[in-house]
Amino acid sequence: KEKVEITKEQQALMKIITDAYNRHQIPQDVAKKLLQDQYSAEENFLLLTEMATSQVQVLVEFTKNIPGFLSLDREDQIALLKGSAVEAMFLRSAQVFSRKMPSGHTEVLEERIRKSGISEEFITPMFNFYKSIGELHMVQEEQALLTTVTILTPDRPYVKDQQAVERLQETMLDVLRKLCVLQHPQEPQYFARLLGRLTELRTLSHYHTEMLASWRMNDHKFTPLLCEIWDV
């Protein structure tokens, strides 16, 4: 049984990333809003575009705290942000949905999201992903590192120096792997399951353009930033 040990440097890296991840979260809590009131499809769509726009802004701030990210080629930094923004949004949504809530709240939240305006065909794959993330019971360090690993995906479109991104991602994957072994000793497959979620996340994110276009309302308006990031 090999002794898994997180080094001092890895400990420091994990602290930087987890603190930044917790600092750069969206101020207003959308789950609370959705639990308070039922909104029309138009109001929900506006709420989504506002949430997604501010989420991109906090994502940019968060990446500035990933050691090594600012040393990457400038255009590659943009390519990584653009390439991971939708996945980061769904990952964040899944983490919000999986948060421990007073009994009955998750069911209400699920109902509100089902009725928010999203077309039927996307509801099941989206909630399957949310529930599979919930089953992992990730600690906040794992959530922060998983988002970081998602951002540092070397094979995003237009990334020129993929090796440089790969080296950074591998550094993060090594810490995440050790953390998983230490946090979930009974589950040697936990790390592999965690990475398997990233495949599900990428698949779900492929639908996002259709999910938005099929939102049950006419005339979908987006912010300029979302037009940039969401290819809409």
Ligand SMILES: Cc1ccccc1NC(=O)[C@H](C1CCCCC1)n1c(-c2ccc(Cl)cc2)nc2cc(F)c(F)cc21
């Ligand atoms: C939570 C967050 C943080 C940052 C950025 C975005 C968001 N996401 C949102 O605001 C939207 C709202 C928006 C308002 C309508 C209902 C869903 N949202 C989505 C979602 C559904 C479909 C698509 Cl296409 C995208 C996202 N899944 C959610 C799960 C949750 F538990 C939750 F509380 C909100 C969730």
